[in-house]
Amino acid sequence: MVTSAVEIEPRASDVSTTDDELVVELVDGRRLAIPLAWFPRLLHATSAERAKWQLLGDGLGIHWPDIDEDISVHGLLRGFRANPARQAAPRDAAAPQTPS
Secondary structure (H helix, E strand, O other): OOOOOOOOOOOOEEEEOOOOOEEEEEEOOOOOEEHHHHHHHOOOOOOHHHHHEEEEEHEEEEOOEEEEEEEEHHHHHOOOOOOHHOOOOOOOOOOOOOOO
């Protein structure tokens, strides 16, 4: 007798943040808590910007329109951090100075 496992894509149902963590609730009841330090755009965003998120692909990903950040649930489960090339500078960083 041959049996095969059914592969189910993990999907988010709710998202929240604390000062230190991104918290993602999955439809299967799991709860992921990931350090915000892994996602500098979220870390440096305001709480209002973090609160404005959208589920993509019926929960396969999460999008923050105000900071142009996209994170896949699959990536969170695999432990992927933000791509260093897309990291944003802190908002309070000094503006670059031009030579006089």
